[in-house]
Amino acid sequence: MAPDGGGLKARNNGGTRQVLKKGPWTATEDAILMEYVKKNGEGNWNAVQRNSGLMRCGKSCRLRWANHLRPNLKKGAFSLEEERIIVELHAKLGNKWARMAAQMPGRTDNEIKNYWNTRLKRRQRAGLPIYPQDIQLQLNQQENQLQHSTIPSPFDNNPQNSNYINPPLSLLDIFNPSTMKPSNISNQYQFNNPSPYLTTTNNNNQLKLFRDPRVSLSLTLASSIRNSQLSSMVAPVPNNFSQSYSNSMPVPPLQHNYPNFGSTTRPFTGIPSNPNGLILGMGVQNNPSVQSSIPETRICSRHTTSSDDADNYAVDPGLSRGNSGLLEDLLEESQTLTRAEKIEENCPIENEAGKGKLVWEEYGLSEEAEDIILTEESTFSFAQQGGEDATPIKHSEDSTSLNSSSGITTKEGSLELANQVDEDIMRFLDNFPVGVPVPDWCNDENDQQNTSNGQSFECDQIQSHCSKSG
DNA sequence: AAGCCTCCCAACCGCATATTC
DNA sequence: AGAATATGCGGTTGGGAGGCT
Numbered sequence: 001m002a003p004d005g006g007g008l009k010a011r012n013n014g015g016t017r018q019v020l021k022k023g024p025w026t027a028t029e030d031a032i033l034m035e036y037v038k039k040n041g042e043g044n045w046n047a048v049q050r051n052s053g054l055m056r057c058g059k060s061c062r063l064r065w066a067n068h069l070r071p072n073l074k075k076g077a078f079s080l081e082e083e084r085i086i087v088e089l090h091a092k093l094g095n096k097w098a099r100m101a102a103q104m105p106g107r108t109d110n111e112i113k114n115y116w117n118t119r120l121k122r123r124q125r126a127g128l129p130i131y132p133q134d135i136q137l138q139l140n141q142q143e144n145q146l147q148h149s150t151i152p153s154p155f156d157n158n159p160q161n162s163n164y165i166n167p168p169l170s171l172l173d174i175f176n177p178s179t180m181k182p183s184n185i186s187n188q189y190q191f192n193n194p195s196p197y198l199t200t201t202n203n204n205n206q207l208k209l210f211r212d213p214r215v216s217l218s219l220t221l222a223s224s225i226r227n228s229q230l231s232s233m234v235a236p237v238p239n240n241f242s243q244s245y246s247n248s249m250p251v252p253p254l255q256h257n258y259p260n261f262g263s264t265t266r267p268f269t270g271i272p273s274n275p276n277g278l279i280l281g282m283g284v285q286n287n288p289s290v291q292s293s294i295p296e297t298r299i300c301s302r303h304t305t306s307s308d309d310a311d312n313y314a315v316d317p318g319l320s321r322g323n324s325g326l327l328e329d330l331l332e333e334s335q336t337l338t339r340a341e342k343i344e345e346n347c348p349i350e351n352e353a354g355k356g357k358l359v360w361e362e363y364g365l366s367e368e369a370e371d372i373i374l375t376e377e378s379t380f381s382f383a384q385q386g387g388e389d390a391t392p393i394k395h396s397e398d399s400t401s402l403n404s405s406s407g408i409t410t411k412e413g414s415l416e417l418a419n420q421v422d423e424d425i426m427r428f429l430d431n432f433p434v435g436v437p438v439p440d441w442c443n444d445e446n447d448q449q450n451t452s453n454g455q456s457f458e459c460d461q462i463q464s465h466c467s468k469s470g
Numbered sequence: 471a472a473g474c475c476t477c478c479c480a481a482c483c484g485c486a487t488a489t490t491c
Numbered sequence: 492a493g494a495a496t497a498t499g500c501g502g503t504t505g506g507g508a509g510g511c512t
Contacts, residue, residue, distance in 0.1 A: 024480070024506095046497070062498075063481070098500055113501075114479060121477090 021055040025064055029054060033061055034069055042070075067108045074106030078115055086112055091135040 021029075036052045042065065045058030054061065067073075078086065082104065089100045095116075097109035104112065120130060129136055 022482075044497080058497075059483095059499095060481075066499095067480075095501065109500075110480075117502095118477060118479095125476095 020057050029056065030069060033064060037065060067110050072106055086115060087131065088135065090116060091131050091139060
C-alpha cells in the first residue's frame with residue numbers, strides 16, 4: 001500500500017521530517033509543478049516533491065496536474081452536448097468517471113463526477129428520475145436480459161466481439177416485462193435477446209412477440225384483443241391491456257455522433273447506421289463486465305415521482321445497490337408500479353400530467369407527443385438487428401419461415417433487414433392513429449438536431465402520415 | 471444586513487491495482 | 492514470491508460564491 005501522501009501531515013525524507021502542505025494550490029506551486037513536468041514529463045509524482053522542493057505529496061501533484069495544469073483542458077461549464085453525453089455515458093458505465101472522462105477529451109473525471117453529483121441531487125430534489133425514460137427503459141431491459149438469459153444460444157453475447165450490440169429498445173418494449181408485474185415475469189418470461197418482431201396470436205390469444213422461434217416470450221392477451229387489433233395496438237394503448245406499460249413511455253432516443261469519440265465507442269448508439277443512413281434505437285455494447293457496469297438504477301415511472309419520493313431517494317435500495325439485487329430491483333419496480341397504478345386510479349390523469357410534464361419538458365418534449373413518441377420510438381428500433389451480429393430474418397409472416405433463421409450474419413441479411421425495417425415502418429404508419437397531432441419535436445423546423453441525429457427519416461414519415469390522416 | 475441554503479469546485483481520503491525491487 | 496512503492500479511481504468533504512428569506 002502506498003503511503004497516502006494526501007493524508008500525511010509529515011513524512012520522513014532522508015531522515016528529516018518534512019511537513020507536506022495541504023489545501024488549495026498557490027500560483028507559485030502551480031508554476032513549480034508545471035516547470036517540473038515540462039522538464040521531466042508526467043509520472044513519478046513522488047519525485048516531484050523530492051526534486052523540486054514542492055511541499056506536496058505525489059498524489060496531490062498528480063491530481064493538480066491532471067485536473068488543472070495539463071494542457072488541452074477544457075474549462076468552463078459543460079455544453080448541452082457534453083451534458084447529454086455524460087448522461088448517456090453514465091447510463092452505460094455507471095460511476096466510472098475515469099472511463100467517462102476518457103471519452104470526453106479535455107474533461108476530467110473530477111469535473112464529470114462533480115457535475116453528475118450535483119445533477120443527481122438536483123433531480124432528486126425535483127423528484128425526477130435520474131435518466132431520461134428511454135435510457136431507463138434500456139437499463140430495465142438489460143437487467144431483464146441478465147436475469148432471464150439462462151438458456152445459452154448462439155445469440156448470446158460474445159465477449160470477444162466488441163461490436164456486439166445488445167438488442168436495444170424495441171417495439172416490444174411496449175410489452176416489456178419490466179413494465180409489468182413481476183408475478184408475470186417469473187413464470188412467463190424466458191428469453192434471450194428478443195427480436196423485435198411482432199407476429200400474431202394463436203388460438204389461446206397468445207401474442208407471439210417475436211418472429212424468431214428461438215424466442216419463447218409470449219403474452220396472454222385479453223380475450224377482446226384479436227389479430228385485427230394487433231397492428232393498432234402498436235400506437236394507442238388499449239384500455240383492456242395492462243395499464244402498467246403506459247408507465248414506460250419511451251422518449252425519442254438521444255442520438256448523436258459523438259464527434260470526439262473514437263470510432264469504436266458510440267455509447268447507446270452502438271448500432272451502425274443502416275443502409276438508409278439511419279441511426280436506429282439504442283444499443284449497449286456488450287461488455288464482459290456488463291454486470292458490474294450496470295449503473296444504479298431507479299424506476300423511472302413518472303407516476304411515482306413526487307417530492308416525497310425525492311426525499312426518500314437516498315435510502316432507495318434500488319438506487320444504491322447498483323450491481324446486484326436484480327430480483328430486489330424487480331420487486332421494487334413491482335411495488336413502484338403497483339403504487340403507480342393506485343395513484344393512477346385515484347388521481348385524474350390531468351393531475352398527474354403536471355408532474356409528468358416536468359420530465360418531458362426537461363427533455364424538450366411535450367406531453368401531447370407522448371403517444372406518438374411511444375410508437376415512433378418503436379419504429380426506430382425495428383432495425384436494431386442491423387448490427388454486425390444481426391440475424392437475418394426472412395421477410396415473411398408465416399411461421400415456417402421462422403425456422404429458416406440461420407443465425408449467420410451476412411451483409412445481405414442486414415440489407416434485407418433494413419428493407420424489412422422500412423416496410424415495418426410503413427406498415428406501422430398505415431396503422432397510425434388518425435388525428436394524432438404531429439409531435440412538437442417532429443414539427444420544430446428549428447430543431448436541427450432532428451436531421452443530424454438520425455431522426456429525420458422517421459419524422460418525415462410521421463409528418464407525412466399525420467398530414468395524410470389528419 | 472444577516473442568516474441560511476444550495477451550488478459548484480477543488481482537494482482530500484481510502485482503497486485497489488499495477489509496477490518495481 | 493512477496494514486500495514496497497507508484498498510480499489510478501471513486502467517494503467524500505470543505506469552503507467560497509451567490510441567491511433567497
